[in-house]
Amino acid sequence: MSPTMAADENEFVIDAEGLTKSFGNRTVVRDLTIRVRRGRIFGFLGANGSGKTTTIRMLAGLLRPDAGRGTCLGYDITTQTEMLKRHVGYMTQHFSLYTDLSIRQNLEFVARVHELPHPRRQARAAIERLGLAGREDQLAGALSGGWKQRLALSACILPGPELLLLDEPTAGVDPKARRDFWNNIHDLAAEGMTVLVSTHYMDEAERCHELAYLSAGQILTRGTAQEVIENSHLTTWTVSGPDLSELAKRIKTLPGIESVTPFGTTLHVSGTDAARIEKSISGLLDGPQKWERAEVTLEDVFIHMMGVAGDGEA
């Protein structure tokens, strides 16, 4: 009956094209097209203000696009928002459960609003899955960042959604909690859940099946992590040794060198024209520093893109 019943592997759970949204005279999302297949984890990357949250809100039915059309799970994002809200789990960037309700009360509220049978039992089961048994009467506001995020996710999946929209779910969360979170996401995806997740963390980007890099409201590149790296045509050199900050200033303006970024005790020097970089640095290879041709990482690609696009809010 419902368009979601056909569990076709190739079906697009998110299918939107030409999405455009402006606030005042500032266009935040511009002609954006996104398609995500069932069971995939789709990573949304981009600087702050690049339009990630706005796009996710449009897909969740919380903002009306000015132009374009789209469906999530087959429901139109402008006209069928009620069905959307029943079947899509949306986790907001900032903790938006009630801080003055206990863990259990929050979960019971969500269960009741979604008209789940036996809300108390469902909430108790969720608390046990969370590993919060015994602490269920603590106020949600008193939880640490990591626990808040786990609680928000479990509230999100409590009604059994088929699509999760997660807006920077791991911002401000410690590495272990982040790793647990991602294991959880992969388990859900393996069971058929489709996930769209925005993030700033490169290690998280690498754990997505597919990526899109957003800048100034447009997708600059997309594909698997490997494809994104290949499509960037980037060459990266690493430099180690003495006086790196001195060196960084000197080489920044050399032809072909598009980004110079310190990584701990090394510098990453990148550019899209391998030959020109080589020419520029040829005189430096015999200096006190050690130069090495390195494997391009996702981080190199994104730092390079941020530099080229010059995006951000300003």
Next chain:
Amino acid sequence: MKFGMWKRTWAMIVKEFIQLRRDRMSLGLMIFIPLLQLILFGYAINMNPHHLPTAVFARDHGTYARTFLSAMKATRYFDIVREVHSDEEIDELILSGKIQFAVEIPENFSRDLARGQRPQMLVIADATDPATIGGPISALRVLAGTALARDMAGPLRGGQGSQAPFELVVHQRYNPEEITSLNIVPGLLGTILTLTMVVFTALAVTRETERGTMENLLSMPIRPVEVMMGKIVPYILIGAVQFALILGAAHLLFNVPVTGSLLLLVALSTLFIVANLSIGYTFSTVARNQLQAVQMAIMFFLPSLLLSGFLFPFRGMPEWAQYIGSVLPLTHFTRIVRGIMLKGATFGDMVQEVVALGLFTLAALGVAVTRFRRTLD
């Protein structure tokens, strides 16, 4: 040390002003509310009301009766709005609050007067609001001695000296001793409920918006009407508790009776509570933050307090102010409460007020539901 303190304080002051300036609506309200209220209340409030609706039951149409009635009109305290033909009619009009005074001219008034028999003239006053009738009644007493002086020149004047030619009997209904608490306490019931109910719900939606929980709420399958009802119902219970407390205290401490039906009072108070919760909820869908919501609640509360007839005589206000007053739920509730508690009024006597309260509630709820934003746009 001292200097550093001033620098830090100054930093704080500058920051506060910047934030104030950013919240244009609050700033506007800060300037607009006092100005509006000064003008509104300055012109509207009149402690000595004139042109009070008066009914006349004339069982004598002689010269002296006519002269006395026109002298009454000349005081400008009385507007003769009705001619009635029975005592029952007077009772009904006073009970429903359609008239403030009724004057009954006895049979053969002019004849008895001419014979020097000092006939009695009966004036019935609705004393539920003692402030309203004070001026008119003292004017009437003066009038009794002087109004007929010219007509009675010559032979008829003989032998009466300074005594009035007829006896003026003033009958104050419902609160004959003019006990202030009997008037104020029922009025306070509505005033307290207005203040608390409007503020409670005015904060309801803005709190969700300010805390960021609105985004989560909007992403769940719950409809605006459901959110609204969910936010209003708990406060109906709180209102009921307040109602019971005030009424109990009024009875125990001030001996204010409930002359009419307690059940009817409870039912109509519930309607009034819902009316106030709805307007508060409407504010909360308009206000951007809690400060604005509170300001709006105050902007609603002050006119309710001053123009409802609770503190100042409703009939003393100019017509335009009476129109504003007629929109406010407290105006109708004050009449209902005084009607039931002091006059023993029944539902039939207050249909108009009940309809007004009902319409107000529906309008406010309608606005609130349409104003409630379903998206974050």
